[in-house]
Amino acid sequence: MFPTLGPYLLPHAVPALREAFPQLELLLVEEKSDVLLQRLRDGQLDAALLALPLHDEQLHAQFLFEEPFVLAAPERHPLAQARGLHIDDLGHETLLLLEDGHCLRDQALDVCRLSGAQEKAGFRATSLETLRQMVAAGVGVTLLPALSVHAPVVQPAGIRLVPFADPAPTRRLALAWRKSSALDGFLHQVADVIGARARAQLG
16 A cells, blocks of 8 residues: 555554454555556556556456545644535645655645645655644645544644545545455455445545
8 A cells, every 4th residue: 555545544544454354464565656557567566555546457446435625734824613614625736745656645736636736845744644744833834635634643733734625635545456366355345344344534
């Protein structure tokens, strides 16, 4: 799975997988999406959690859940007290984003294009936690995936999380595996467990 999903989904998904499949040995790998896709195609991974859409005829992708984004803003920022934030409200904002190669960067750039927001020049974070700390320090605003702001994750002081009104910007997650995989039937079951647990956590 990729780094902006793994640490926030695993605390919820792993206990559910252990309960459903007590004999399953999980060997988890965290990499950027393009690396995961290549390893999946090469047969080095059985399955990968990836963001949709996937454009690969070799792979089956089973939709798991849709994860909303929230705006993370410094507590004194004008949008920090907003109620029912709309994507157009970001039109004059400059967003802090991740470095190239993170699918969350591409998803945030899609929101920028829709809203008219810009990327903060000269800054690209290496991790979602760096983004969070930069917001808390008052440097700017960013988008965070909903699972990354749910317990047990603790937000730093000085940060405000502002939800979007419907239709909120989201990302769609799937479990992908090779169509030729001998584990096809079992991976459908794994996907069902992960999807159900994530949807329950997101409420």
